[in-house]
């Protein structure tokens with residue numbers, strides 16, 4: 001049942017959106033398989049892999065900062081010789097300065113370019129870069145890094161550990177939950193959509209996703225793909241609703257304040273089109289009540305700007321009729 005706290009409705013957390021309890025010390029560290037570990041504070045996730053004589057760290061979010069080294073030291077005293085960056089964002093690699101300056105840092109070449117430009121002492125640029133793929137084979141552990149194009153961020157990669165059937169992809173899949181706002185703040189929506197299929201093409205049982213409450217599975221990727229296709233259908237519907245909402249906006253707020261006019265039209269179309277998505281997914285994916293309208297709006301804009309089958313919707317109405325022959329501004 002939805003609770004109301006301080007006037008704000010809080011929908012129930014679906015059972016599938018719950019994860020393991022994080023101990024009071026502030027982080028949980030667990031072995032997934034064969035030396036591959038994940039670390040979480042209940043909101044962020046990173047990983048490390050223990051080899052014969054070394055440790056390969058993957059990301060270090062500032063949200064639990066120095067706890068990453070502590071979590072590694074809970075498990076092993078071997079040196080941290082390699083650091084893999086999932087992508088350039090500070091909320092995932094902004095605490096990688098805790099690792100030795102001598103450690104080999106590996107990232108995709110877009111990540112290198114962005115970190116070079118941003119010049120953040122907490123995020124040293126990678127010392128080893130690659131364009132499409134890179135195989136790290138050290139201490140009996142194999143990490144295959146693959147870049148499949150822009151998605152959540154340029155340079156955001158798959159980190160596959162084929163021996164253990166573990167796949168890491170950060171900020172794309174949200175097990176038990178819908179993606180974060182603005183379709184996971186994606187820089188490229190078509191690439192974000194394609195990453196569901198790219199993920200399923202890898203052999204894996206367990207996925208480390210960088211966020212939220214628990215690890216993921218193939219089923220979580222399939223579920224999110226279904227949700228995102230529902231959002232795409234809703235966005236298509238929102239485009240079809242646009243002529244009616246355009247006239248509604250013109251008649252209610254007028255055209256003088258053009259941003260008020262646009263936001264009235266967009267909000268009405270997205271809210272109506274997202275309604276069946278919310279009905280279908282409420283209780284199944286956490287956060288659909290929070291973000292489905294926003295996701296529909298973002299997808300609507302992507303269909304308009306990115307899609308090859310761009311709809312020719314007239315966004316600016318004539319003042320005296322709802323005739324679709326009006327000029328398209």
Ligand SMILES: [Zn+2]
Pocket residue numbers: 087089092152153171
């Ligand atoms: Zn990110």
